Amino acid sequence: MKFGKRNLALSLALTMAFSALAGCSGNSNNSGNAKNAATEAPKASEAAVDKKDVSAKDITLELLYWGDDVQKKLVEAAAEKYTADTGVKINAQVLPADGTFDTFIQTRLQSGELPDISYMGEGDIQKYNEMGILADISDLLKDGSIPEKLPAITIHSPEQKVIGVGLSNQMELLFYSKSKFDEAGVSYPPTKVEDAWDWDTFVANAKKLTKDSKGKTAADAGFDASLTENYGLGFTAGREFHHFWAANANGGGIVSPDGKEFQWDSPKSAEGIQKLADLVNKDKVASPFTYTWSTGIGSAVDALSGGYAMAISGSWDLANIKGNEDIGIGVLPKMEKAVTMNAGAPLVVYNTSKHIEEAKKFYAYMVNPENSLELLKSGAWLPNQADWYTDPALVDKWTADLPESAKETILSYSTAKDAIVQWPAYYVPAYLKMNTEYEKSIDQALSGKKTVKEIYDSIMPAIKKLWESGKVS
């Protein structure tokens, strides 16, 4: 018993020391935050008082969105400006940018608390349209309150109503580390679509950039792939974005742009995906990945400062460059065609909104690139309007801070004919189910356990049937 007490005293002393350590760090940062909160709070309440005086209508719209801290500040600023201009209050709620967003919409739908406006995952919009909760915004485009957007991110329902337009445009780009290319003596990837590397050149270069821990590259004899220290290439994620690109680049596709032909099961699509899998399992130039966001390389910029020489990622990663001189951007290699894939989460209005007219007005305001200029400048978003890529004055507005190679690449893609492939989620109602079915087995091909053809042979009939149903559920 005595022994126990002494032990207890000792452990208490030690744990107190430990907690003191933890306490210090916690305190210092807490007080910092307290200050912020203190300075912010009065501002917020003043603003609230102002609003009450100005707004006679007393309307509050709820906006649900996702975003990192930069986006959050920007959306809040845009909402505040809108309130100042119109008197309509905006209650902006931010959520994590992943599958949980979906859960929120569904649970709120059930409890009858849908917001007025929200962001929406590319893959989910047809689903909610079928549930009958999305408002038709065709009128906004017709009467010109929304100028014509890029066709690729203007989303139609199966009945050809416009149900959403993308807040931003996104495309798939090739990021690379200049220093790693210099060191390996490989010339930088081109920035013009017409100059895109063919697949063999791309793989050969990637091999030169892949090194094992003894300093041998994958192009050398005696290279030990099991001891790879630096990879030539990484993907941000092994998900649909990259898969659909490979299928299209190889001359195949998913569903034809007019929605009438199922192309996913074509041999060319399978071959394209096989080329992706081969990068890992045969050419040994890329690290293993699965059909998910999290096993990818994360941020392209982080990966390039780590063990990767090239990274294939979405244009949103441009925002992470932040003046890093080592990062260059180029066009993706071509298989049969030199193309890139497009994305861009849409904004939607819910038809359950009590103030649907006001919501639509706010909608038009939110999708105007003028009101997201900061995000455009950072590279996180690309403009959603065609003239912003062609009108030199408008182009200068958002490209000034981007690396020269990024600007060239993006403009080359957007001006070359048929160089951007639209994400099928926008126009294929059964997309979500098709993708879920695909997701169930494709990892076996990515890991090299089976060939893509074997997997496709077993899953494509079911996926085709889902496509033929033309329905979400």
Place this chain on the structure above:
Amino acid sequence: MTASATMKYSSIKRAKSRSKAIHIALITLSCLLGLIFAFPLYWLLRGAFVSHSEILARPPVFFPEQLNADNFKLGLERIQFWRQLWNSVSIVVPYVIGTVLTTSFAGYAFAKLKFPLRGMWFVLVISSMMLPSAVTLLPQFSLYTSLGLAGKPALIIPAFFCAGGNAYFVFLLRQFFMTIPGELSEAAKIDGAGHFRIYSRIMLPLIRPAMIVVALFSFINCWNEFFYTMIYLKTEADYTLPMGLYIVNGMRIPNYEQVMALALVVTAPCLVFFLIGNKYFVEGITLTGIKG
């Protein structure tokens, strides 16, 4: 002990020196295991203080050159920290109170009071902890939604009804109550004390250590609750801290250093409570003992 030891003194001495060697070997083993266990904790701590370029750097940065508090600032700014702290507290306090009250009521009833069908009810209540939460997920969600309670109340209510895994505590406390000699309450009964009086005046003080353990465990469970929180809380303004942590992590651009910093902040209260309750965890439980 000394009396018996003198009997076979020499052989015991030999055995003792051998067992001492084993003792030291085992202690070394425990310390090594402890180091292995401590390392990820250190890695978490380190992650909170390094810069973004250092966190995943090769070669790894084991000791950051300068402690960087920016991660805390950025992480806390990203979420509505004070709001979410308040949300967490406003859920966890009633939750713990509810748990301690109702589980000790039930534990007392099942251990000390005789009423018809007691055995059946006990088995049924306990069996609810063997039920996968998925089975009740949807109907519970619909139930709370139709009652307009889908939100914070849905996270607190189960605590007041020994539900949501709290049957575990009912079982635990029942075991403690059973170890209290029946004579104590009999004596009180003869003095004319009611059952509630016996419970509050005689039983409670005796099982206090166990109650503290229950309070601690339920605090930790509720504080870190994620699954139900994700389903029932619907705006950032309602979020608890683990959800805030999830937001910071949920960006397409990983910022692990902020997640680690925030994780430290979220874990801190559990840590403090553990350190306070450590005594009861180890010494306290032993006073009465859990027996099956």
Place this chain on the structure above:
Amino acid sequence: MNPESKTGVAPVYVKKHAKGATKEAVAGYLFAAPAIIGFLVLTLYPMLASLFYSFHKITILSGSQVMDWIGLDNYRYIFNNPSSEFKKSITVTLIYAFVNVALVIVFCLIVALLLNRKFISRNLLRAIFFLPSVVPMLATTIVWQMLLQNQAKGGLVNWLLLQLGIAPVEFLTDPIRIFETLFIMSLWTCGGTIVVFIATLQDVPGELLEAIEMDGGNAWHKFLKVTYPTIKPVLFFQLIMCMMTSIQIYTQSVVLSRNGAPDRMTYFINVMIYDHSFVQVGMRGLASAEAWIVFLITMVITGVLFYFQGSFKRDDSMGTRKRVRL
């Protein structure tokens, strides 16, 4: 023990105070009311409702939920349709659960025995073993992800392996290795069980241990003859609890991949049911059917576990006997 002594007194007492017995019964129900109501409303009702849902196809049309009776179609889908992932999901879940329970119980017992020795800094070690279990699972998963991922992405363990000239291991993308990752995380966070075991070990009668030592018994004898019988009920209880939490594994899988990658090997039951309930559309009825099959399977598992373990059961039957005598 003391239930016996109580039952010895009770009959006499009851005869004298029949009114007291009713009063006690009322008090008993009042005290147990929260637990009983909770069971009826938050467990029994949802279970039955879930069964009812499982015979429906539930869709959302024009913003409201529509239920169509489809009989056993959901169950047929689960067992017959090649698109159904139930079989794979329940298989990986059960494999994970069984291996995990064995690992956790053995490991926690060993650690508890080690930490039950008297030595300086013992309580610090106890704290170290307990601490990981209070870290939010999300953070735990990310820490281990940072430690175990590909070294090109900064994974520490693989970086060290590479420095030693050993081939790095794909802990997170290999369909088998991912389980190693999950087990490591599970062992790292099992401090709660260790604490309970340590507390239980305090009940092991020291005199009996010494007696065995006198008879020349070694540590194994001591464990088998004294320690094990003493802690057996708690061991079994923790085993059941651990089984239940293992079957309900969720956060780790969601943080690591969200869709059960690699190759749906981490598409555990809870992940799947959550997916079908709140992500996919028109699958809530199916989710209920899946949940019910899981329920039946866990009932069988706990039944078997109880069958192989007598003492816990005996305790309950004792409670029943007491009631009968009353």
